[in-house]
Amino acid sequence: MDYATDEERVEELKKWWKENGKSVIFGIVLGLGILFGWRWWQDHQLNQSIQASTLYNQLELSIQQKKPEQAEALSQQIKNQFENHAYAIYAVLAMAKVKQDANDVPAAQAYLQWGLEHAKTPELKHLLTIRLARVLLSINEDDKAYDLLDTTENTPFASSFEELKGDILMKKGKPEQALLAYQKATLMVPDGTTINPALQYKIDDLSRSQ
Numbered sequence: 001m002d003y004a005t006d007e008e009r010v011e012e013l014k015k016w017w018k019e020n021g022k023s024v025i026f027g028i029v030l031g032l033g034i035l036f037g038w039r040w041w042q043d044h045q046l047n048q049s050i051q052a053s054t055l056y057n058q059l060e061l062s063i064q065q066k067k068p069e070q071a072e073a074l075s076q077q078i079k080n081q082f083e084n085h086a087y088a089i090y091a092v093l094a095m096a097k098v099k100q101d102a103n104d105v106p107a108a109q110a111y112l113q114w115g116l117e118h119a120k121t122p123e124l125k126h127l128l129t130i131r132l133a134r135v136l137l138s139i140n141e142d143d144k145a146y147d148l149l150d151t152t153e154n155t156p157f158a159s160s161f162e163e164l165k166g167d168i169l170m171k172k173g174k175p176e177q178a179l180l181a182y183q184k185a186t187l188m189v190p191d192g193t194t195i196n197p198a199l200q201y202k203i204d205d206l207s208r209s210q
Contacts, residue, residue, distance in 0.1 A: 071095065137167070
């Protein structure tokens, strides 16, 4: 559009601003809000990770120094403050081992169960599942351990699931089914990964006996 004078140009701008000014201001405010909100969220997440990491390092130190009460208090603090963070899962895994080493199997089981209920990634869930199944196996809860591992998911942990199922079947006096589970475990080993020598030994040993 051509304007005859600067006054006409100014009047046209005034008219446009009157019609669109509020929308422009709203858009600018919204954009700035999103930008600063995202930056705040990133800073918040970073601070959360730093705090959780610091507490977890203190927990590890307490375990190394054989201070179980202090370690338990720190693990509880991590669980309470950072229950949605991976460090909470690392904490319960560490404490489950402490409790199992102290023959406090119910406490170890409780820690691992809490971890399963709060883990956010498949990898952590699968690791917790294996640990919990081994705890159940140690207290002769064979069926519960087997049911816990009863998954068809093709994951990096699937081979370990099948191998542990084979161990459970061996304990239950079912060597033929155990061999099938061990053989299935070899087929589920991730590409580029070698078969665990202990798994191969179990297969060879059972094959010779049949």
